[in-house]
Amino acid sequence: MTESSALLTDQYELTMVQAALLSGAAHRRCVFEVFARKLPAGRRYGVVAGTGRLLEGLQRFRFGTSELDFLSSTGVFDDETLHYLSGYRFSGTVLGYAEGETYFPHSPVLRFEATFAEACVLETYVLSVMNHDSAIASAASRMTVAADGRPCVDMGSRRTQEHSAVAAARAAAVAGFTATSNLEAGRQFGLDTLGTAAHAFTLLHDSEEEAFRAQVEAFGPGTTLLVDTFDVETAVRRAVEIAGPELGAVRLDSGDLVEQAHWVRRLLDSLGNTSTRIIVSSDLDEYAIARLASAPVDSYGVGTRLVTGSGAPTASMVYKLVERDDDAGTPVPVEKASAGKTGRAGVKHPVRTFDEHGIAEAEVLGVGGEPNTEGSSARSLHVPLIVDGELRPGHTGSEAVRTARERHAESLAELPAQAHRLSDGDPVIPTIFS
Amino acid sequence: MTESSALLTDQYELTMVQAALLSGAAHRRCVFEVFARKLPAGRRYGVVAGTGRLLEGLQRFRFGTSELDFLSSTGVFDDETLHYLSGYRFSGTVLGYAEGETYFPHSPVLRFEATFAEACVLETYVLSVMNHDSAIASAASRMTVAADGRPCVDMGSRRTQEHSAVAAARAAAVAGFTATSNLEAGRQFGLDTLGTAAHAFTLLHDSEEEAFRAQVEAFGPGTTLLVDTFDVETAVRRAVEIAGPELGAVRLDSGDLVEQAHWVRRLLDSLGNTSTRIIVSSDLDEYAIARLASAPVDSYGVGTRLVTGSGAPTASMVYKLVERDDDAGTPVPVEKASAGKTGRAGVKHPVRTFDEHGIAEAEVLGVGGEPNTEGSSARSLHVPLIVDGELRPGHTGSEAVRTARERHAESLAELPAQAHRLSDGDPVIPTIFS
Structure with a gap:
């Protein structure tokens, strides 16, 4: 730029x-x-x-x-x-x-x-x-606090203006998000990017089985398969059948996530896929993340509520x-x-x-x-x-994001527990x- | 770009x-x-x-x-x-x-x-x-409806991401806003731009009088003077004294706008400045604009609530x-x-x-x-x-914004009155x- x-x-x-x-x-x-x-x-x-x-x-x-x-x-x-x-x-x-x-x-x-x-x-x-x-960042920090160590991933680009999406990915990273779906944020700020497939990919194929096979062929068994396009139980069984014990993760993007996470975990374990992770990503905010604390969820994909500041889309600062x-x-x-x-x-x-x-x-x-x-x-x-007029070193570029993330963690740790x-x-x- | x-x-x-x-x-x-x-x-x-x-x-x-x-x-x-x-x-x-x-x-x-x-x-x-x-645009349309023909001006750039600000100015124009404070939106989309001075300009000078004189000297008596840095009544009298009967407008940016608009109008009229307009610009949204309907206000400057969608910052569309x-x-x-x-x-x-x-x-x-x-x-x-693959003419550029604004007015006029x-x-x- x-x-x-x-x-x-x-x-x-x-x-x-x-x-x-x-x-x-x-x-x-x-x-x-x-x-x-x-x-x-x-x-x-x-x-x-x-x-x-x-x-x-x-x-x-x-x-x-x-x-x-x-x-x-x-x-x-x-x-x-x-x-x-x-x-x-x-x-x-x-x-x-x-x-x-x-x-x-x-x-x-x-x-x-x-x-x-x-x-x-x-x-x-x-x-x-x-x-x-x-x-x-202020909203994102509440989400990472609620996630209590489980990774949070920014998936909100589509719910905010296209350049705000890049800035939001960066701000979320400052507050502890571990990755973003946004490629431009990956390029500009060196953030880790993530993403595999949407429902459209399953619907494009003649069957869910064909779609899963195509994805596993393209990205290996460690990929994340989206299992809620049709019937979740059938999809989980099919995913394990196709990807085997190495299946990286399944993603749930609709329905009652707490309830589903519990039985999907049991199902995965019963099929021997004890290391396959569960990623959830449906209308999450800090409260929904907190409700999922006791559920066997491995990471959170956060969209709309992250990029809109979870009810506070501007910090109202003045100059x-x-x-x-x-x-x-x-x-x-x-x-x-x-x-x-x-x-x-x-x-x-x-x-x-x-x-x-x-x-x-x-x-x-x-x-x-x-x-x-x-x-x-x-x-x-x-x-x-x-x-x-001279910029001091260390405050810009990818390195600054990492430094800011560490500083945020330290600053938050110093606050009274009720924070x-x-x-x-x-x-x-x-x-x-x- | x-x-x-x-x-x-x-x-x-x-x-x-x-x-x-x-x-x-x-x-x-x-x-x-x-x-x-x-x-x-x-x-x-x-x-x-x-x-x-x-x-x-x-x-x-x-x-x-x-x-x-x-x-x-x-x-x-x-x-x-x-x-x-x-x-x-x-x-x-x-x-x-x-x-x-x-x-x-x-x-x-x-x-x-x-x-x-x-x-x-x-x-x-x-x-x-x-x-x-x-x-x-959906929020802006409710504001122009509430304004009922009085001009609405976008002043929200500072409360949203810098590129979102440009897009927001354009979207507001589609919904009937008449101008924006944002210069880039003026350049990119041919929107009318507006703006004169902030409180800092008055505070910069040794007195409000000096500040008003400087502004009138720079932009002529038709300028808009901001009258609420210190005492509003004193400022209005001073503005009229300095700019004379040609004073374009006074702007109120704090306090009870309905009450102030009424007495400021009477004061202006009593001083002979019957054509000096009153512009208000403090935390307005569609509801505040509606409450000002009976007040002698000539135009509305809308900021935070416009660029954050007045409570609905995303339209939640899917693909x-x-x-x-x-x-x-x-x-x-x-x-x-x-x-x-x-x-x-x-x-x-x-x-x-x-x-x-x-x-x-x-x-x-x-x-x-x-x-x-x-x-x-x-x-x-x-x-x-x-x-x-071929773009059809008429849907891009400055002309498209004007066309869209007309279409919006027509489409809205067709809806049942409760819209x-x-x-x-x-x-x-x-x-x-x-």
Whole structure:
């Protein structure tokens, strides 16, 4: 993808730059923070995801001839603005929560320090990436928690926009999903891809037997056979007959999965196929996965509810100006003061504090400086992502996904045990401004 | 966008092709249908959208060197399959509901006729595009209905994935939205774009007055000033003082919009600004828009709830094999027969019937042939989109969005009046298999 990402934005980001170039305020040094005022209803924690994708996309945030020609054609933008945009390159600094880290209401998951013009034009793009990916990762984390070690596989591509599908696969991987059905996600992010056959493959053939034989011939006995196109019991017996004791797995994609998993397991075992796995994949979400905990299921294929954030398809993060210089170069904290949606002026310094057992106690946000966490064990949450326009290593590419997945597991393990409960609850640690 | 769309798909589409090439069934002529088994809970109709985007994307559905190299690297695919994919080009026929048309449970919104291999590989991509865009258009249509002629503007880009944002803007336009904040959607689909300033622009300046002056200087008095950063009344008076009687609009983005709209209108009128419009944009959905019907509001900016489908972020359409040839070339209707998710075998011929006043009565699906609609006025719902691999004119590009918007308005006008009710209900016309 070498395409420019610069028009994936709202027009007002650029009209604001135009007016600010005119007023002279465009070059004031500003600090913008990305945060969610609250978690989706009932959620106990959120998961930061999309950081790597964002940092990759920002490298392509350039206004080339095609973008400038379009902007010019709208008749909205003057020559000074177009000239400014033609040389646009983010030269500021970005700090943020490391990808995979958990977050809470008001956690400043990203901080942008740059001139107004440089930071302003990024708002929409930053939020699009972070709101989507964090929403998916936050839902995915509840699913992997519910799965309690059994592998979860993303199979949701068809239930979301085609490029969202790729991003969702990546976000799910951050939250512990082990593979995806999406090939582009495999190519772009080095994720493991999976998939064998749908009902159409069975229906295409003159009989289920012919279909199973074709699949086993193509992929060997270790393949996964879909056994619910006609009668499940007949199909399982047929699958074992054709693939033998090496049959990799059977997949159940409809009906009462708990009940079926039990008797299919017994049937497989009675036929000697004790190592043939059972994969289930019908309308699963974290609750359905939890209900299957006692059933002899080996892995979960999750679709619709993963890619739609299991009821919370956006993380509702905002990108707010919290400080800007005055004409003398002195930083001035700022906030919206009208009814509703109030902000909190000043730059936040986020720290997570821990009790003597290493369990997280609070999200402490120092306003205007480092918070005083004397007497507590504490971990600073901001890491440098871009410094003076230079991308810091380790936050992009396939490697970053693996690192983020490990970080997520560690961050989750530090939270109080009730973080693992699926029932509606409050954020498991309080956010304290200090 | 000249990038290949061919990996925006699930791996199993390609493994099925591989196994079918081996069994010889890959070249059997097949018919796949795209339909939703049901509408989202409470919805009275759905809106077909994405068709134009899909047809454009299918022109880029090619396996080039980069795609083939990746597939080869997975170790899953054999040479015969890679060779088949290297020459892949859809040469079949696609019929479908014209974009913008309303649909109901089981409406066959698209029909693909091709060999198994040619049609199978498209499944995921087709569903990703149609499920997303139709979900957004279906929500957007309820919003434009609630707005009852007042303009609705898409401002949701930041609350969905960056490419979904572009698609959502287009889908909203199909359902009657008049403009979008998204610049890429303006470029790609010729949509009108809008946007002036956010709270950050006011906070950037030393005073609201300076910010307003800068904006009016940059864009003239006809601009839209955001008046809720500090005190709304002060801001409205200041806006009028600075921009004069020509002030285009004020925007309210927080608080009780109904109450504010009333007194802001009176205030504007008392200051002589009777033609200054009021734009509202805070957490709107179809219900909030309906509540604002009696308030003096001139247009609606809709964000989160638009791009997340107002509670239904996917249209849940499926892509099902309903007929395939046997070895003798005789078409055989097929369907899944196991518990749940049952299909209905055979090719459907969709017709909408009307009463003597031209109001839709039923969605009649002739199974295996044209339905008998004698005695009713009726309209056939399938139009040719691709014939023997050739794209039919008129279904892609900017022009297609305008055509689809008109068609949507016409299709909606034909539905029984209760289609316009926002309360939960059943589909407004029954689906009848005939």
